Amino acid sequence: MKNTYACCIAALALLTASSCGNNAPKQSAALPPTPVNVIEAKKSDALYYDKYQGTVVALNSVELRSQVGGFITGIYFKEGDVVTKGAPLYEIDRRKYVAAYEQAKANLLSAKANLSKAQKDIDRYNMLLKNDAVARQTVDQATANFQTSQSQVAVAQAGVESAATDLSYATIRAPFTGRIGISQVKLGAQVSPGTTLLNTISTGNPIGVDVVINEQDISRFYKLQKTSSDTTFKLLLPDGTAFNKNGKIFAIDRGVSDQTGTIKVRVQFPNAQDELKDGMSCVLQVLNDNSGNRVQIPYKAVTEQMGEFFVFIAKDTIAEQRKVVIGQRIQSNVIVMDGVKPGEKVITEGFQRLRDGGKITLGPPAAAAGAAPAK
Numbered sequence: 314m315k316n317t318y319a320c321c322i323a324a325l326a327l328l329t330a331s332s333c334g335n336n337a338p339k340q341s342a343a344l345p346p347t348p349v350n351v352i353e354a355k356k357s358d359a360l361y362y363d364k365y366q367g368t369v370v371a372l373n374s375v376e377l378r379s380q381v382g383g384f385i386t387g388i389y390f391k392e393g394d395v396v397t398k399g400a401p402l403y404e405i406d407r408r409k410y411v412a413a414y415e416q417a418k419a420n421l422l423s424a425k426a427n428l429s430k431a432q433k434d435i436d437r438y439n440m441l442l443k444n445d446a447v448a449r450q451t452v453d454q455a456t457a458n459f460q461t462s463q464s465q466v467a468v469a470q471a472g473v474e475s476a477a478t479d480l481s482y483a484t485i486r487a488p489f490t491g492r493i494g495i496s497q498v499k500l501g502a503q504v505s506p507g508t509t510l511l512n513t514i515s516t517g518n519p520i521g522v523d524v525v526i527n528e529q530d531i532s533r534f535y536k537l538q539k540t541s542s543d544t545t546f547k548l549l550l551p552d553g554t555a556f557n558k559n560g561k562i563f564a565i566d567r568g569v570s571d572q573t574g575t576i577k578v579r580v581q582f583p584n585a586q587d588e589l590k591d592g593m594s595c596v597l598q599v600l601n602d603n604s605g606n607r608v609q610i611p612y613k614a615v616t617e618q619m620g621e622f623f624v625f626i627a628k629d630t631i632a633e634q635r636k637v638v639i640g641q642r643i644q645s646n647v648i649v650m651d652g653v654k655p656g657e658k659v660i661t662e663g664f665q666r667l668r669d670g671g672k673i674t675l676g677p678p679a680a681a682a683g684a685a686p687a688k
Contacts, residue, residue, distance in 0.1 A: 344672075346630065346672040346673050346674040347632075347663055347666050347667055347671060347672065347673050347674070348663055348673070348674050348675070348676040349625075349627065349632070349660045349661075349662060349663035349664065349667070349673045349674070349675065349676075350660070350661050350662040350663060350675070350676075351627045351658040351659060351660050351661065351675065352610065352611060352614070352658070352659055352661050353656060353657070353658055353659075354608050354609070354610050354649070354653045354654065354655055354656065354657050354658075354659050355608070355609065355655055355656075356606050356607060356608050356609070356655050357606065357607070357609055358606055359604060359606075359607045359609065359641070359643050359648055360544065360600065360604045361600075361601050361604055361640075361641040361643060361648075362547065362598035362599055362600055362601060363598070363599045363600075363601050364549075364596050364597070364598055364599075365524040365525075365526065365596070365597045365598075365599065366524065366594070366596060366597075367522040367523060367524040367548075367580075367594070367595045367596065367597040368522065368523050368592065368593070368594060368595070369520060369521070369522055369589045369590060369591060369592060369593040369594075369595060370520070370521045370522070370523050370579070370591060370592075371491075371515035371516050371517065371520060371521070371591040372516055372519060372520060372521050372563070372581070373489060373491065373515065373516040374491075374513065374514070374515035374516070374591065375488055375489075375513070375514055375515070376510055376512075376513050377402065377403075377485060377510070377511040377512045377513065377514060378507055378508070378509060378510060378511060379403075379405060379482070379485060379504045379505070379506055379507075379509060379511060380482040380506055380507065381405060381410065381479055381482045381483055381506055382405075382503075382504060382505050382506050383405040383406040383409075383483070383503070383504065384405065384406045384501060384502065384503050384504075385403060385404070385405060385498055385499070385500055385501060385502045385503075385504065386404050386405065386406050386407075386500070386501075387401075387403065387404030387500075388402070388403055388404075388496060388499075388500060389401045389402060389403070389404070390402050390493055392493065392494065392495045392496055393492065393493070393494070393495070394492070394493060395490065395491065395492050395493075395517075396487045396490070396491065396492075396493050396514065397487060397490050398487055398488065398489050398490045399486050399487060400486060400487045401484050401485070401486055402485050402486060402487055402493065402511075402512070403484075403485040403498075403511055403512075404483060404484050404485070405482075405483045405484075405485075405504065406483070407480065407483045407484075410476070410479050410480040410482075410483045411480060413476045413479065413480070414473070414476040414477055414479075414480045416476070417469070417472040417473040417475070417476040417477075418473055418476075420469045420472055420473075421466070421469035421470055421472070421473050423469070424462065424465040424466040424468070424469040425466055425469075427462045427465060427466075428459070428462035428463060428465070428466050430462075431455070431458045431459035431461075431462040432459060432462075434455045434458065434459070435452070435455045435456055435458075435459045438451055438452045438455045439452060485511065487514060488514070489514070489516065490516070491514045491515050491516045491517065492514065492515060492516075492517050492587075493512055493513070493514045494512055494513045494514070494515075495512070496511065496512050497509075497510050497511055497512060498511055515591050517584055517587055517589075517590075517591075518583065518584040518585050518587070519581045519582060519583050519584060520581070520582055520584040520589045520591070521563055521579045521580065521581050521582070522548065522560065522579070522580045522581075522582060522589075522595060522597055523577055523578070523579050524577070524578050524580070524597050525573075525575045525576070525577055525578075526575060526576060526578055527574065527575055528569045528574050528575065528576060531565070531569075531576060533602070534562065534565060534578050535565065537562060537599070538562040538565065541561055541562065542600075543559045544559065544600055545559070545561075545599065545600045546559060546560035546561065546562075546580050546582075546597065546598070546599060546600075547559060547560075547597075547598040548560065548582060548589075548595055548596070548597060548598065549595060549596040549598065550588070550593075550595055551593065551594055551595060556582065556588065556589070556595075558582050558583045558584075559582075560580040560581055560582040560597075561580065561581055562578065562579070562580055562581070563579045563580060563581035564578075564579045565577075565578050565579075566578070566579075580597060601641065603640055603641075603648070603650065607640070607648045607649070607650075608648065608649045608653055608654070608655055609643060609646040609647065609648055609649070610624065610646060610647060610649055610653060610659045611645060611646055611647075611659075611661050612642055612645060612646060612647040613645075613661060613662075614659050614660065614661045614664070615637070615639060615647060616664070621636060622636070622637050622638070622639050623635065623636055623637065624637055624652070624653065624659055624660070624664075625659070625660040625664040625667055626653070626657050626658065626659060626660070627658040627659075627660055627673060627675075630672055630673060630674065631670060631671070631672060631673065632660060632664070632667045632668075632669070632670070632671045632672075632673045633669065633670070634667075634668075634669035635652055635653070636652055637649050637650075637651065637652030637653055638650040638651040638652055660673070
């Protein structure tokens with residue numbers, strides 16, 4: 314009985330040992346290198362621009378309003394044309410202003426006649442006074458009349474000048490050479506002094522573009538005002554095409570808005586073909602300060618993690634993950650401001666399966682997904 318029990322225990326122990334041996338963990342096999350593609354980081358010229366929303370503005374623009382009242386009797390221009398400085402544009406009924414001018418001239422002649430008579434009287438009385446043939450009081454009265462006549466001549470002369478001015482205002486002339494708009498009044502319309510808008514005239518060549526910048530950029534634009542080149546300022550038209558002329562800073566506003574913290578900058582462009590119109594919207598491109606000979610890599614090689622950017626660099630058979638500072642995108646490439654040196658090999662494909670320090674092998678990453686070779 315005892316021998317039978319001992320044999321059962323021995324058999325059970327042997328079975329347990331055999332089972333434990335079958336479940337022992339096996340040593341994991343090493344992962345194969347990850348096949349990747351690389352490209353050499355190189356320096357190349359990169360010109361790229363910061364964009365600002367802009368508005369085209371005439372460097373000189375004025376609203377035409379009448380300084381005298383009346384009815385429009387003449388319009389002497391074609392709407393939308395360029396008019397030269399001093400050219401007549403509108404005429405207001407001149408008749409009453411001509412009559413006022415003629416009356417003022419007549420008043421001047423009358424005043425001069427009275428002055429001449431007073432001059433003769435005082436000359437005669439002074440001669441009689443020398444011979445003690447006239448009272449002193451009469452001479453004094455003649456002197457007073459002469460001085461009054463002089464003042465009346467001055468008043469009449471001012472009246473002539475005032476009437477001549479009103480008469481000249483009856484013909485409204487171009488204050489400068491520029492393009493005139495569509496007339497706001499027609500023949501026969503009544504206009505009031507200083508209130509009725511007749512038209513607007515503005516210069517077109519050169520022309521300005523206004524942009525609003527943050528106060529942090531003021532020093533940059535003051536520097537560009539002194540050192541800008543032909544490639545510093547470019548313009549995109551509303552249809553997306555590039556304007557074929559380069560600009561320069563015309564003026565920077567006097568102060569920063571205390572509400573928005575911004576300041577206005579005006580850039581001047583030549584506009585001989587009249588492509589830019591007052592009030593047109595556009596995009597001003599300003600050459601970025603970081604433009605130049607910079608390291609560029611394919612943008613697809615960059616990964617973003619929590620707002621930071623990384624690339625993998627191939628170091629022989631090891632992949633090194635590296636943090637980079639990127640700049641502007643140039644088509645399919647991106648500028649690297651810091652983190653990659655020229656000549657380093659940047660992994661462009663296959664890095665999705667990599668970790669820092671992982672083993673790599675050069676070759677198409679697609680091979681890793683292919684079927685295993687038949688045994």
